Amino acid sequence: MILLFREFSSRSVSDRVAMSIVLLIIVALSPMTVFRYLQGNYPMMIIDFGLIVVACLSLVFLYLNQYGNYIKGIIGVALACGMVLASYYGSDATLYWLFPGTLGIFSMLQPRRALVLLICMSSALLPVLSNKTSLDTIFVLTATLGASIFFVYYFVRELQLRFEQLNTEAIEDYLTQTGNRRAFHRDAEQCISAKLKNQSATALIVFDMDYFKRLNDSYGHGVGDQVLKESTRLMSKRLRRTDKIYRLGGEEFGILMKNCSLDDGLVLARDLREFVAENRSDKLPPYTMSFGVAELSEGESVTDWVERADKALYASKDAGRDKITAAK
Numbered sequence: 040m041i042l043l044f045r046e047f048s049s050r051s052v053s054d055r056v057a058m059s060i061v062l063l064i065i066v067a068l069s070p071m072t073v074f075r076y077l078q079g080n081y082p083m084m085i086i087d088f089g090l091i092v093v094a095c096l097s098l099v100f101l102y103l104n105q106y107g108n109y110i111k112g113i114i115g116v117a118l119a120c121g122m123v124l125a126s127y128y129g130s131d132a133t134l135y136w137l138f139p140g141t142l143g144i145f146s147m148l149q150p151r152r153a154l155v156l157l158i159c160m161s162s163a164l165l166p167v168l169s170n171k172t173s174l175d176t177i178f179v180l181t182a183t184l185g186a187s188i189f190f191v192y193y194f195v196r197e198l199q200l201r202f203e204q205l206n207t208e209a210i211e212d213y214l215t216q217t218g219n220r221r222a223f224h225r226d227a228e229q230c231i232s233a234k235l236k237n238q239s240a241t242a243l244i245v246f247d248m249d250y251f252k253r254l255n256d257s258y259g260h261g262v263g264d265q266v267l268k269e270s271t272r273l274m275s276k277r278l279r280r281t282d283k284i285y286r287l288g289g290e291e292f293g294i295l296m297k298n299c300s301l302d303d304g305l306v307l308a309r310d311l312r313e314f315v316a317e318n319r320s321d322k323l324p325p326y327t328m329s330f331g332v333a334e335l336s337e338g339e340s341v342t343d344w345v346e347r348a349d350k351a352l353y354a355s356k357d358a359g360r361d362k363i364t365a366a367k
């Protein structure tokens with residue numbers, strides 16, 4: 040139980056909602072199943088028992104963190120079907136469960152998927168209800184349920200868009216739209232974990248604009264900004280999908296190259312330097328960059344890795360700039 044609670048606290052909101060729903064289903068429906076059996080209400084007993092079995096299996100998969108999206112989809116569909124069946128076999132009071140059920144589905148699934156599922160559920164409810172309740176009730180239920188689905192959809196969609204926007208702002212550099220230092224540290228830590236797991240090599244290229252203070256002083260900060268934007272845009276065009284560029288601070292950038300050795304990193308750094316030199320805009324003053332390349336070593340921390348690459352970068356500066364140096 041303690042393990043389950045710890046796992047629960049470390050999970051995303053949608054995982055927690057999914058786990059809560061399945062736990063709630065198990066806890067609430069277990070005594071209900073016995074009660075239905077004693078009442079002789081066998082159809083409802085079978086529905087409840089089926090839901091408990093699906094809930095237990097789902098909880099196991101959610102706990103193991105496997106097939107999370109599929110499981111949440113299955114829980115959503117099971118919940119929707121359960122609500123339709125319960126509306127048919129249960130008393131009129133059962134219909135109140137349609138509202139928390141709707142919220143549960145929205146909290147677990149992507150808003151669009153939840154909307155489609157709930158529209159299907161509502162469509163299935165109409166013929167089910169027409170057999171057992173008055174036209175008045177059907178009308179009020181359809182209107183209130185439809186309005187709830189509509190409002191919750193727009194609320195959740197808005198939240199999701201804002202969350203995505205905040206998430207992007209938290210890991211992206213505003214000026215160059217490259218990853219920021221926070222994103223770099225997160226991804227570099229992942230590279231270290233990958234190396235520990237399967238020995239996959241990662242190269243880090245750091246580069247820094249040459250004589251950038253002079254460029255700023257001569258042409259203004261606006262032009263300096265344009266140079267930073269153009270150079271990183273040109274480089275991004277040249278990178279593979281698995282490579283990513285980050286602004287480490289000021290006019291220093293880093294590129295993480297997954298599954299690449301030191302030699303691969305040196306080849307790419309040369310290619311990037313040439314590509315930028317050949318394609319930079321005539322409207323901007325000429326600019327160059329100095330590079331340092333380091334392959335991640337066994338047992339190395341992010342700080343040590345960057346420090347080695349930085350030392351190589353300083354060696355390029357000392358050698359006259361517009362140079363590439365491999366880290367020792």
Ligand SMILES: Nc1nc2c(ncn2[C@@H]2O[C@H](COP(=O)(O)OP(=O)(O)OP(=O)(O)O)[C@@H](O)[C@H]2O)c(=O)[nH]1
Nearest residue numbers: 248249250251252253255260261263264289290356
């Ligand atoms: N335009 C602009 N300038 C920046 C930005 N971030 C840092 N800088 C400037 O970059 C300059 C860096 O100067 P230095 O550290 O002396 O380096 P440098 O002039 O490039 O000299 P070397 O690196 O030795 O070639 C400073 O003048 C900073 O103000 C930015 O976002 N935009």
